Amino acid sequence: MGDAPWADHEYVRGWGVMGLPFDSGHVLALRVFPQGSFGPYRTLWHRDPMGSWSIYVDAEHVENACPRYYGPACDHVGAARINVEWTGPGSLHITMDDPAVDWTVTVARSPLMGLLNPLSAAMPLRSWRPHAMVRARELLARALGMGRLQMSGTMPSGHSGLLMPERMYFVNQSRAVLDGASLGSPMRMSENPSIGGVPLPARGVLAIGQAMWSITDPVEFDNARRVARRTYERKPQ
Template identity: 60%
Template structure:
């Protein structure tokens, strides 16, 4: 196994939340990044969910981005091999654009989401077959932190000192050594800007018939390339922005994403 694990997640005082109402039916769009010279995504997802089997899952749901809406499921095997499965228009306009060079596989899949309760979600995928259920919870500390974070302007994500303070807060929340800004496997320099975060209290996943086990908090953060993911399951709402590396490529890709070829392009999230 790549990571030593803490077999149990400490019990915490929890507060009920209604994520289903907040996150269902978000409008889809191709938009502009909040900062000049950047491309972006906006939405929510599970930043990472480690299991005691050594597997790690992640979910990204971005109804809004520079290139259009998409969903992705990430999977890391106990041997450290990453895959990213995309339900969207293209691989070059979704997560593999930034993380693909660190993956052994990237490809298309059908990803379905169903809220089974106010904070309980079921994620299913066709190939590979995935049935993943999870429930998120808040705590008094997260409630206060989320209220403060959501009130702060986006400009506070640019100074390194303020980014570092958020990274230290994430460590205090049990997420380990996460980085809010850095260089992606693709070479893009990006900033992750979670506005609200919630713990994953319960999770179960079966991937191609294999039960991935119990959710755990890791002693060391799982990494995709050199980018660390949280050491425990966390659901986050927010956005991310990356500096445009090649203006001509960006404009060309953005133009193509505005007029997809129905004969060749995979349909978007279903």
């Protein structure tokens, strides 16, 4: 557990596949956050071809992970065991128990991202406060083929959030099987997939960075932190 870099905010820090559309109409996403206001967690997101979202959570408290912000836009939220393994410098293997998911991801080495990533990582945290700077990052993401990605906005829960990637890598290969059925090949969509009005990338992207949300209810936040801290302190270190 930790404290957000900005006062009156809650946060997570880590990495994940921001979103990966498949030509079958399915969309997968992954979040791996070792640090955050409520402790570490992993989540796997799935959108079926009909547009129904599910978020599966590997954490002590499901309600304090991604469903805290995106749960109202989901048809299903639940606990699951999610295993994540790096099998090479840019290759990732993700499995989940129920529903059964077997998912491999390989990210590409891009000369352009090799130039942009160090510049992005070197930008000071205060550069995320001016709206013009956030907008410039969104326009750059659009130029890179991610579509109309929004890095700031209102979550389905009502929280005001800010996505702050420091480094990004394009997914160039992926294979996913859900309950024995292949999800097809990764693709770039003409329109961004979205969850509760929040757009995800139009193409597969793995990002490293953090996200912050304004605390909407300080009493609720303090209570949730207290419960999470007690659980964390009881776990063997």
